[in-house]
Amino acid sequence: MVIESAPDFETQDLLINVGPQHPSTHGVFRMILEVDGEIVKDLIPHIGYLHRGAEKLCENNDFRQGVGYMDRTEYLASHNAELSYVMAVEALAELEVPERAQWIRMILCELNRLSSHFMFLGAFGVDVGVFGTPFIYAWREREALIDLFEEISGDRMMYAYFRAGGLAWEVPGNFEERVREVLVSTRQGMKDFDNLLTRNEIFLARTKNVGIISAEDAIELGMSGPTLRASGVSLDIRKSEPYMYYDQIDFEVPIGTNGDVFDRYIVRLKEMEQSVSIIEQCLERLNDGPIMPERMPRMLRLPEGQEVYIRTEAPRGEYGIYLVSKGGNKPWRLKVRSACLSNLQALKKMSVGQYVADAIIILGSIDIVLSEVDR
Amino acid sequence: MRGIIKSLATTMSTFIRGPVTHGYPSKHRELPERDRAFPLLLWDKDIDEPFCTGCHACERACPVECMTVIMKDNPNHESQDGNSKRRKIVDEFWIDYGRCMRCNICVEVCNFEAIAMNNTWSGHETSVYDRADLVMDLPQLMAQSKSDEIQEWVAD
Structure with a gap:
C-alpha cells in the first residue's frame, strides 16, 4: 500500500545505487x-x-x-557451456561423436542442470529473505553433485572434460552406481525444497504476482530458458530442435501460467524432476564403446570459410555459439550468445512499479551469472 | 499456516541428520584419484633423473602460457658414459601457479608422461604472501615426485 502524501508536502525521487559489490546482485551487477x-x-x-x-x-x-x-563463461553450468562449443567445432569439422560419449555428455549436462538449479534455489531463498536454511540445504545437495563431477573430471567447477569429438578421458568404473547414488540424495533434496518453500505462506506472499512479464513481452525481449517458460511459452531447445539423443528421451517441458517470480521458481523445480528422469533414461541406454572417434586428427583443423551457429538448452536458457572458421586450428571469430544477457533485458520491464525489496527477488528469479553476461 | 508448519517440520528433521561438513582445516576430506590441482614434474627413479626432456610440447599447448622450459644435453647420456637413454633433458622449468588454469592439457600432450596433475591436498593449499612465490622452479616441481608424495593419474 502506498501512503499518499499531503499535497503541500514536497517530495522528490531518489536514486539508489545497488552493487556492483553487493551480495544480492549475484556477482558484480550494478543497477541504479x-x-x-x-x-x-x-x-x-x-x-x-x-x-x-x-x-x-x-x-x-x-x-x-x-x-x-568456455568453462569460465558459465561457471555454474560448465558442462553445458562446453557442450555448445564442442558441438560447434564438431559441426564444422564433420566429426562423428561416438554413442557412448553422447550419452555421458547428456548425463553430465543434466546433472549440471541440477546443480545449477540447486544453486538458484538456495540463492533465491536468500533473496526472498530466508537466509540460511534453503541456502545451506541447496549447497548440501549441490556438494554431492560437485563431488561426482570431481571424481569424473578432476575439478569441481572448471571441468574441461568435453573435447571436440568426444570426451577427454573415460569415466571411472563405478560411474553408473555413483550417478544413481547421487540421484537419491538429489530427489530427497528436491522434496525438502518442495516442503520448505512451495506451499509456505510467507514465501507465496513474497513471490506471487511479483515481477510479472507477459509471454509476448518475454518473446520480444528474446528471453529463453525457464524464465521464458514461466510466462507460459513452451519453448525448450531439447524438445523443439533435439540435439544429441534428446529425441529418444521421454520428458516434459514444464511451463508456468502467470509469468511471475513464483512461476520462475516452480518451473525450475519441476524441470529438475524432469532432469532426474532424463538421467535415469540415459543410464539405461548407456553402453560400452569408444569415447573418441577412431580417426581423430592430432591437430584439429577446420575447413576454410565456413560458419555455424549451434544452440543448446543450458540451465539458464539458450546458450549459443557462433563460430566462423577461415581455416587453421583456431576460430576466426567466436561469439557466445548468452541467455543471461537476454534475460536481463527484461529486468526493467519486470521491476518498474514494484517495491524496492521486490526488485532484488526479481533479479534473483532471472538467475543471472554475471560471467556469462559479460564474458 | 499449514505450509509454514510443513516447512518447519522439514527444518526440524535436520536435528536427527548427521553432519555433512568436514572439520576443515583440521580434517581433510579424501580426494578422488583424478583430482586436479597444479601440474608437477615426475622423477624417474630407475635412472635418477627427470622424465622430462624439455621438449616444449606442454609449453606450446598451454592456453595461458604459464610454463617456461629450457632444454640441455643430457650429461648422463649413454654416449657420455652415463646410463640414460635420454639425449636431451630438462635444464630449467618454471610453472607460474598463479596463471595456471588447471586444464590438464599439458598432461595430455606430454609424450614422456613426465608431467602430472597434483592430486593431493598440497596442491590445493598453496597460499603465499608474495605472488612471486607461486612461480615454481625445477626442484620445487620435482620434490613431491621424488619423495613419493603423489600417486600420479595420467589420462589416457
Whole structure:
C-alpha cells in the first residue's frame, strides 16, 4: 500500500545505487534504482564489470584450449557451456561423436542442470529473505553433485572434460552406481525444497504476482530458458530442435501460467524432476564403446570459410555459439550468445512499479551469472 | 499456516541428520584419484633423473602460457658414459601457479608422461604472501615426485 502524501508536502525521487559489490546482485551487477517512496520508477542496469574477453581469447587458442575458457563463461553450468562449443567445432569439422560419449555428455549436462538449479534455489531463498536454511540445504545437495563431477573430471567447477569429438578421458568404473547414488540424495533434496518453500505462506506472499512479464513481452525481449517458460511459452531447445539423443528421451517441458517470480521458481523445480528422469533414461541406454572417434586428427583443423551457429538448452536458457572458421586450428571469430544477457533485458520491464525489496527477488528469479553476461 | 508448519517440520528433521561438513582445516576430506590441482614434474627413479626432456610440447599447448622450459644435453647420456637413454633433458622449468588454469592439457600432450596433475591436498593449499612465490622452479616441481608424495593419474 502506498501512503499518499499531503499535497503541500514536497517530495522528490531518489536514486539508489545497488552493487556492483553487493551480495544480492549475484556477482558484480550494478543497477541504479529511481524510487518514489518504496516504488521503483526506473531501473538502469550496468554490466561489464566481469568482462574478460573470453571470445577474443578463444580466437588465439586452438579448439582444445578453448574448452577451458568456455568453462569460465558459465561457471555454474560448465558442462553445458562446453557442450555448445564442442558441438560447434564438431559441426564444422564433420566429426562423428561416438554413442557412448553422447550419452555421458547428456548425463553430465543434466546433472549440471541440477546443480545449477540447486544453486538458484538456495540463492533465491536468500533473496526472498530466508537466509540460511534453503541456502545451506541447496549447497548440501549441490556438494554431492560437485563431488561426482570431481571424481569424473578432476575439478569441481572448471571441468574441461568435453573435447571436440568426444570426451577427454573415460569415466571411472563405478560411474553408473555413483550417478544413481547421487540421484537419491538429489530427489530427497528436491522434496525438502518442495516442503520448505512451495506451499509456505510467507514465501507465496513474497513471490506471487511479483515481477510479472507477459509471454509476448518475454518473446520480444528474446528471453529463453525457464524464465521464458514461466510466462507460459513452451519453448525448450531439447524438445523443439533435439540435439544429441534428446529425441529418444521421454520428458516434459514444464511451463508456468502467470509469468511471475513464483512461476520462475516452480518451473525450475519441476524441470529438475524432469532432469532426474532424463538421467535415469540415459543410464539405461548407456553402453560400452569408444569415447573418441577412431580417426581423430592430432591437430584439429577446420575447413576454410565456413560458419555455424549451434544452440543448446543450458540451465539458464539458450546458450549459443557462433563460430566462423577461415581455416587453421583456431576460430576466426567466436561469439557466445548468452541467455543471461537476454534475460536481463527484461529486468526493467519486470521491476518498474514494484517495491524496492521486490526488485532484488526479481533479479534473483532471472538467475543471472554475471560471467556469462559479460564474458 | 499449514505450509509454514510443513516447512518447519522439514527444518526440524535436520536435528536427527548427521553432519555433512568436514572439520576443515583440521580434517581433510579424501580426494578422488583424478583430482586436479597444479601440474608437477615426475622423477624417474630407475635412472635418477627427470622424465622430462624439455621438449616444449606442454609449453606450446598451454592456453595461458604459464610454463617456461629450457632444454640441455643430457650429461648422463649413454654416449657420455652415463646410463640414460635420454639425449636431451630438462635444464630449467618454471610453472607460474598463479596463471595456471588447471586444464590438464599439458598432461595430455606430454609424450614422456613426465608431467602430472597434483592430486593431493598440497596442491590445493598453496597460499603465499608474495605472488612471486607461486612461480615454481625445477626442484620445487620435482620434490613431491621424488619423495613419493603423489600417486600420479595420467589420462589416457
